[in-house]
Amino acid sequence: MSGRWHAPGRVNLIGEHTDYNDGFVLPFALSQGVTVEADRRDDDVLELRSEGESASVVLTGLRPGHVTGWAAYPAGVAACLREAGYPVGGATLRFSSDLPRGAGLSSSAALECATAVALTGLYGIDVARPELAVIAQRAEHEYAGVPCGIMDQSASLLCRTGHALLLDCRTGESSALPLDLDGHLVLVVDTRAEHSLADAAYAERRTACHKAAELLGVSALRDLAVADLDAAPARLDDPTLRRRTRHVVTENARVARTVRLLEDGDLRQVGMLLTASHTSLREDFEVSWPEADVAVAAALSAGALGARMVGGGFGGSILALVPEEAAEAVVAAVETAFAVRSWTAPSFLEATAGPGARAL
Incomplete structure (x- = not known):
């Protein structure tokens, strides 16, 4: 099985450094993000390719610290999906992005979420989007070493066109707020x-x-x-x-x-x-x-x-x-x-x- 998936970056209209304080945020998803072309494999290997860089990761026995650099993000998502009981296996993932790195627009969360929807799609696994956001966040904490809040992954997975996402970072409850900017x-x-x-x-x-x-x-x-x-x-x-x-x-x-x-x-x-x-x-x-x-x-x-x-x-x-x-x-x-x-x-x-x- 193969397919293409896209996960957007985000810009947070307001609510900065409130997410890891169980507070409220108001992001919206961008049109720009990370696209992944994915092919299912019969082995237990994750082949990762992005803009001339590549990495090969064996999923069995994968632990934090085994993979470093950008590959830690998608590898961590695969590992955390498996740790959560979702039987994802090997895949070849080819990433491309029109989202600038290091611009504060959540390129890392887009990479994680693109991986999450691709792997669950390839293996026919249905995971509720709020749970998938938590899994992607855990991957960033444990495998990339970044103690981020839940906002970025939630925005990438839950936002709707033309709307901002009002997210309660304690309960995970969210609502779509029409973003009518009127000129x-x-x-x-x-x-x-x-x-x-x-x-x-x-x-x-x-x-x-x-x-x-x-x-x-x-x-x-x-x-x-x-x-x-x-x-x-x-x-x-x-x-x-x-x-x-x-x-x-x-x-x-x-x-x-x-x-x-x-x-x-x-x-x-x-x-x-x-x-x-x-x-x-x-x-x-x-x-x-x-x-x-x-x-x-x-x-x-x-x-x-x-x-x-x-x-x-x-x-x-x-x-x-x-x-x-x-x-x-x-x-x-x-x-x-x-x-x-x-x-x-x-x-x-x-x-x-x-x-x-x-x-x-």
Whole structure:
């Protein structure tokens, strides 16, 4: 048996670093992603090929650490499917992508989810999409060594065309929210500043959040309301933990507010929340980077309603909510801001809400 499958990347409209705090996120799937051409094999070997690179993995006895680099992601998915009791076997998987790596658009999750739907499709196995997202997340944790939340895999597998996905990262419950931008567009700017989510800084943020929750007597920072922040200093002596907590709590509130504003069609207020999110990520969570801050400021100066960094931070992309008539001016302003600093020229993508992972 053979076939072709596609899994998209995602851009998160708002709700950053809330997923591993059991919070709320609002991503949508991109049209761009990872496509895999897959053939079933009679042996127990996973043959992986991508853009001139290849790897051969024996599935029997596969354990974390046996495969490194990009191949750890698809190999980990196969291993975790088997560990979950799903009898997938050997396959030849040929990957291609039109999604930029390192741009904060979840190329790794797209690779995982493309593998997941291809292997289950090849072997005729029906796995509920929320469970498949958990399996892909486990593969990234255990085989790639990245302690990611559940948002990226859920967005790649669950999103619908023309909709954002409101996801409760604690319960796994989700709902599709129509993304009617009414003469506006979401412009993604790849700042070309490279990052790695496996870096210690990302893990440190996660550890800090869990420590703050423990000190505050809650299972996760999601359990706090904005009104609870006034009492936090008495129980958090560390000012860094207070800042990390404040970001997560206020970001969850911004997600809820953004949902209501989108339902009301108030895009100007949505834009203000996007910018507030960036400020919080820069000052309280301290995960922004110079190119992101400059790109956000330039976009706002040229007419964007709001802008913010996206992804884990320390490099990657920003997004801007832009009136269609201001799009050219925003692009020009960001390009000029980078040029005067002699930075690598950014790249631009108009992000449209596409479908989740599917057979082609």
